[in-house]
Amino acid sequence: DAGVIQSPRHEVTEMGQEVTLRCKPISGHDYLFWYRQTMMRGLELLIYFNNNVPIDDSGMPEDRFSAKMPNASFSTLKIQPSEPRDSAVYFCASSLGGATQETQYFGPGTRLLVL
Amino acid sequence: GDSVTQMEGPVTLSEEAFLTINCTYTATGYPSLFWYVQYPGEGLQLLLKATKADDKGSNKGFEATYRKETTSFHLEKGSVQVSDSAVYFCALSYNAGNMLTFGGGTRLMVKP
Numbered sequence: 472d473a474g475v476i477q478s479p480r481h482e483v484t485e486m487g488q489e490v491t492l493r494c495k496p497i498s499g500h501d502y503l504f505w506y507r508q509t510m511m512r513g514l515e516l517l518i519y520f521n522n523n524v525p526i527d528d529s530g531m532p533e534d535r536f537s538a539k540m541p542n543a544s545f546s547t548l549k550i551q552p553s554e555p556r557d558s559a560v561y562f563c564a565s566s567l568g569g570a571t572q573e574t575q576y577f578g579p580g581t582r583l584l585v586l
Numbered sequence: 587g588d589s590v591t592q593m594e595g596p597v598t599l600s601e602e603a604f605l606t607i608n609c610t611y612t613a614t615g616y617p618s619l620f621w622y623v624q625y626p627g628e629g630l631q632l633l634l635k636a637t638k639a640d641d642k643g644s645n646k647g648f649e650a651t652y653r654k655e656t657t658s659f660h661l662e663k664g665s666v667q668v669s670d671s672a673v674y675f676c677a678l679s680y681n682a683g684n685m686l687t688f689g690g691g692t693r694l695m696v697k698p
Contacts (some may be wrong), residue, residue, distance in 0.1 A: 511691045516685065519685065564629075
């Protein structure tokens with residue numbers, strides 16, 4: 472398996488622009504997570520899905536952020552409008568749910584810079 | 587709520603030195619415990635895990651024992667290598683939701 476795939480790997484944009492980050496989870500995994508990593512705040516869970524349904528979005532910083540999972544093999548995280556403080560590395564992770572605390576597998580991340 | 591506390595870094599060691607990275611947790615139940623590692627420019631990957639008290643997780647020479655009495659899960663390695671330089675994250679999780687609660691991460695730098 473190719474693992475969790477994220478695109479783009481790097482994104483540079485200007486303040487006010489819309490940014491869309493993409494994630495393809497590992498095939499067969501039914502949980503998908505979006506994280507943000509910054510030096511100041513460390514690793515933060517933004518939102519997670521189970522069977523394509525958002526379960527907990529309490530970590531989404533504000534209404535400028537939205538996430539969708541239209542099918543089991545694709546998810547997007549959108550920021551509109553973007554701001555310089557959104558600059559961070561965004562990770563997607565997936566796991567196979569069940570009673571045995573399955574491992575989360577992380578993608579390589581998208582490094583976002585908002586100027 | 588649940589939380590994970592790690593020792594602050596960076597931890598700087600010479601090659602072949604002994605490594606300990608402390609991790610303690612606060613939890614209402616009996617979570618599983620994990621160590622994830624993040625190499626430069628990459629995503630996190632699971633290093634080891636333990637699912638119940640007194641379990642020992644091990645991988646690539648690293649070990650950690652789930653200590654319920656001290657609510658700890660310290661990471662150890664007997665002889666570090668330059669290639670072990672990375673950021674290490676301690677985390678906990680319960681069955682439901684597979685959500686992970688991460689510590690702040692500890693950067694390890696190993697010098698030749």
